[in-house]
Amino acid sequence: MKKLLPYLFLIFSLPSFAQKINESFQYHIKPTHSKIRIDGILDDEAWKNTETGKDFWMMTPMDTSLSHVPTEVKLTYDDNFLYVSAICYEQVKNKGFVVESLKRDFSFGNNDNLWLILEPFNDLTNGFVFGVNAAGAQFDGIISEGTNLNANWDNKWHSETKYHGDHWTFEAAIPFKTLRYKAGETRWGINFSRLDLKSGEKSTWAKIPRQYFSITLAYTGVLIWDTPPPTPKNNISVIPYTLGGMSKNFQDGSATTFRKDFGLDAKIAVSSALNLDLTINPDFSQVDVDKQVTNLSRFELFFPERRQFFLENADLFNNFGLSSIRPFFSRRIGLGVPIDYGARLSGKINNNLRIGAMNIQTGINSAENRPAQNFSALVLQQKVFKRSNIGLMMLNKQSLNYDANINKDFSDYNRNIGLEYNLASSSNLWLGKAMYLKSYSPNVKNDDYVSAFNVFYNGLTFNGSVQYEYVGKNYNPEIGYVPRTGYHKVNIPIQYNIYTQTPSSKIQYHAPAIASYAYWNTDKVMTDLQNQFYYIVALKDRSSFYAFYETNYIRLPFAFDPTNEGNKYLLAEGSEHRFNTFNVNYLSTPRKRYTFGFTGTYGGYYGNGKLLSLSGDVGYRFQPYVSLSANINYVSIEDVKVPVKDQADQILKSKFWLVSPKIDITFTNRLFWTTFIQYNEQVQNVNINSRVQWRYKPASDIFLVYTDNYIPGNLNIKNRAIVLKLTYWWNL
Template sequence: MKKLLLLLSIILISISSFSQKINESFQFNIKKTDTKIKIDGVLDDEAWSKTDIAKDFWMMTPMDTSQSLTPTEVRLTYDDNFLYISAICHEKIKNKGFVVESLKRDFNFGNNDNFWFILEPFNDLTNGFVFGVNAAGAQFDGIISEGTNLNANWDNKWFSETKYLGDRWIFEAAIPFKTLRYKAGVTKWGMNFSRLDLKSGEKSTWARIPRQYFSITLAYTGTMNWETPPPTPKSNISIIPYALGGTSKNFQDGSATSIRRDVGLDAKIAVSSALNLDLTVNPDFSQVDVDKQVTNLSRFELFFPERRQFFLENADLFNNFGLSSIRPFFSRRIGLGVPINYGARLSGKINNNLRIGVMNIQTGTSDLDNRPGQNFSALVLQQKVFSRSNISMMLLNKQSLNYDEIINKGYNQYNRNFGFEYNLASASNLWTGKAMYLKSYSPNTKGDDFVSAFNVYHNGLNFFGSIQYEYVGSNYNPEIGYVPRVGYHKIAMPLQYNFYPKQKESIVQYHAPAFTSNTYWNTEKVLTDFQRQYYYLVTMKDRSSLTAYYETNYIKLPRPFDPTNKGSDDKLAVGSEHRFSSFNLNYLSTPRKRYTFGFTGSYGSYFGDGKLLSISSDFGYRFQPYVSLSANINYVDISDVKIPVKDQADKIVKSNFWLVSPKIDITFTNKLFWTTFIQYNEQVQNVNINSRVQWRYKPASDIFLVYTDNYIPGSLNIKNRAIVLKFTYWWNL
């Protein structure tokens, strides 16, 4: 296996490219201003009349061979404190209003008329920032990693306003240099602009990007030339204290109402303009959005992304190490059921080619499960090689403090992981891939405690294909990670070929046959699982889509399994073999209309010679831009599953359950939001109500009021209830 990984690394290196920047010809000269700019969405300030103009955008979809038919004009300037940007977004279809979901921050790109500003300060074509708005003025910000991966949970301090004028809408913003991370003295930054106009169905960018990629793809940025080097803030320290009060009560165990009176502190300290130190003391994450529940019929744990701000800056260094189902580090394991006492994260660029991530976090103890206090440490180094690729190394340590084998039974004294990986990203993004090796260290565990894996992707205009191999040892143990399955070999191979209609009047964007294959063997190389899916998908120019596919499965169970996944004692036996298949249909309506609809349906055979019917529908209606109503309704019916019983007739198991999730978003302004989310989940026997009011009274400073209830379905007897009022303030020193 090591020889195979070495060979793969050589192959990946050989197809890396040293070629110059693809969009080097797209140049913008940014000049410094000495006059004041008022951020009001009215471009009457003298400074805007003296800037260069970025225009003549290129269409990205529905075609990528001509210039945009929906004109956009962008201006940039700066002073000692801010980078300023303005955009005039002309409408091809005039006086018909805009298309937006709401005024809520970090909106869905594909469901809103919007403008995005993409910044790539390090010229590595890999890491960057996004700032943007929808046509109603809702803000969006995020960080880009690995060239195309967007993390929209990142949130920072900047200012913007928009004006809608019927035949055009105007965006104006000021981004503090303290918000950005960049190398001091550098006078060339990567840059692009992205515009989506849903009424005309056109997506466009300033620097040209092939349509198979995302508009944030950093391999295709143009260049922003600074008249003088962007200023380095003399002091860049942000102190973010919070104060919280609340009550909670567990009605099931009859305990008394508990009162919360907490204070805590986060701090962001710029060690340099490219290196940031995050500190936290007694953090609280009660304001984080509730996770959207889903019906889980798989045999494995589901993945939910990190939303807590402390973990988000340069999060890719830690969380993107590994593969989607082999993550040695998963920050949501930290602070799960216990408080975080304090923590520190140092992350960013040492120089143009070397990034570093260092983290140390201390959690408290828990008397409920005799959990000891635990310390979590991580070190990641990432060295850029070739045009856009990198080599990374990671060290992880989870250490139990004041550990006692008897008292703390069920917890290890320590768990450590070491890993390295090579990430391929060719200059044009046509080829991407990864080769990796991981090893864990735990008490009383030796042998078969490692992971080796690789993948290679071809991201062509017509042909997309990849191959991925994984080996995860039976004793591999990442206690800070997300690895839902161990003890297997796997080969995965998705293939897709896109056909693009040549007729301009066609309503079809593209259509494609596709095939995916996932095959698993155990460590003795005995076949245990396979899944095959045969697709046909059609995407329309109005962004609606239809997908039909046939799926076939084989599973040899390595452990007992409840086919309803409801915690029942009726389980299929270890070693039992199951073959089943299904027909599936997915439809998603156009986001142009105020009423939106999505449908997913599946019907076929199931475990134990049973039958499975699954229907899921998503409904939405918006009174734009202030109110957005949505609901997901999921129904699952499992029938005629045969559970063998020794010396008796087979037991027939059947079950059906609903998951109903209505949601109401009311956005009074782009600074005052009220979201209420109800989740009725029969599979896990829970009804959850979460209602959250957020007032952003100053940039990055908020007041939250969060109310949560959990009930038992049917009787609606209350399980627990909590209400929290939280105040945060972002203070720049």
């Protein structure tokens, strides 16, 4: 290790010189000395002598010409705010806009909208998104690794829109306190992305090839400040909450439990680029309920983090590793036990070095004999070359006052260390990763590491990748997400896109594709081989269809219930299974108020059984105020043969439904009511979650959340809860 230190120091000291691909796209921003009223009406004096950004480039369906749907944007600033305005003209006039609702953080592809992409560090890898749909619903998010968008990030800013028949206007004020940037920097990355569903065009101010996302930071233009943007003083925000509520467990007959709680979060800008988040007695009862899915796999499913405390610079922690090898997964913290307090320091130390440091303390759960536990994480990420980086992660989970006799279901400690290199070429054509992870647990001394790498090629007509993973059978990330251990894996997907050149064609592109996934255990015996043969058709109205044929070979590494319903008869460890399936998927155009999608799978299954899985999504919009949707999933498993020692073979079969209707009512872009019902026969539960949110001030909310859980069939109630919560964002 001592021999490596000089080389690590050299790498972490490397400067980066990133010449922008879109250097010629420049916007010169100047300050305003007159007041701007954020009302969506662009008649303020400040806009009259401001540079106009226009001549947007079409990104889809073609990327070789200027957009047919004009957009004009302007920016200015004062001591406190960055101001943005836009005029979004329409090719199809007086037909109204296409939006889902007025709800915050809408889906980009289902709304007429405009996004501002900001890259304050000019590093081509990290940035912010602020946008609106044509009805005025807000969207904000953070970008990491050049293209990864986290829409769960939520912050304080102001905006309004107005619809005029042949165009709509947008006006916003973004506080400098909301942004993170290097003091004194006069060059930021910037782009605008617009989607007009009626014409079928997606366009950007700075040109981006159509195979990439419109938020791809490798293609941002340049925002040139005449003087450095102001550095906010006393950038401290305190966000207290108070709540009251009650809950009752009807199954155990216990008395109603009443809640009266108080806590707070704080955001302290250590510098304009480095932020300290603090939390005391946090509560996350208002967070959207997870969408349930049918699980026929042998492994745990992944659900994303939604809690605000964990979201600032979340990529530093959550993007370390691969999608199925995550040494850190914040949802492991506070699972079944309250968080007492926590602190997160995250951001940039300089233009090339980012840091993420976290410490969280949880309480005791006497019912589970769970001790108090402390969670610590440290991540350093050094930019190298133009857009690549090297990351170092150290994790520690420590039980306090641990007693092996009392706390035997929990470990004394668990530690992880990881090193990774993330490759990103200047044009985003090549991406990749190489990493090494090692865990430290009591009484474990071997085969407790991970090594993996991948390389992606993202060409216009051809794209593909190669990925290799090795996960030791004793690798143990207790605060991570690694559903499978003890294997080697190789996967190779390849796709060839054929773009239509005829303007009148309804098809944007069609593509044959193949993918192969192979697993071996640590004894190098193959346990899984999956081959997929695809055909994909994408239409210019943003509808799509694909079909694929899949072949499977599985040698079970452990006994398995193929219905995932808790059957006592299990397919044996080491048993071999071969089956094939045919799969189709269709997604309709989002232009129409009625939308639908369909997914179907039919074919073989474990134990020479048969599988039929049908899933449909339907929706209708009374835009912009009401959105109705439902997911209906039906699964039929037949004739699964399970050998049983000294008995006749057992034949398993199962049929179950997952039905999830959802009603979104958005009275205004500040008052929302969402009701989500989930009838899930596989897990024997019916859940009703109804949430009212009133954003009475920017980033300040009142929530009323009602939750019920029932037993399917007789609909006997399991438990019920109601919570009223008030939060207030207070800038000091």
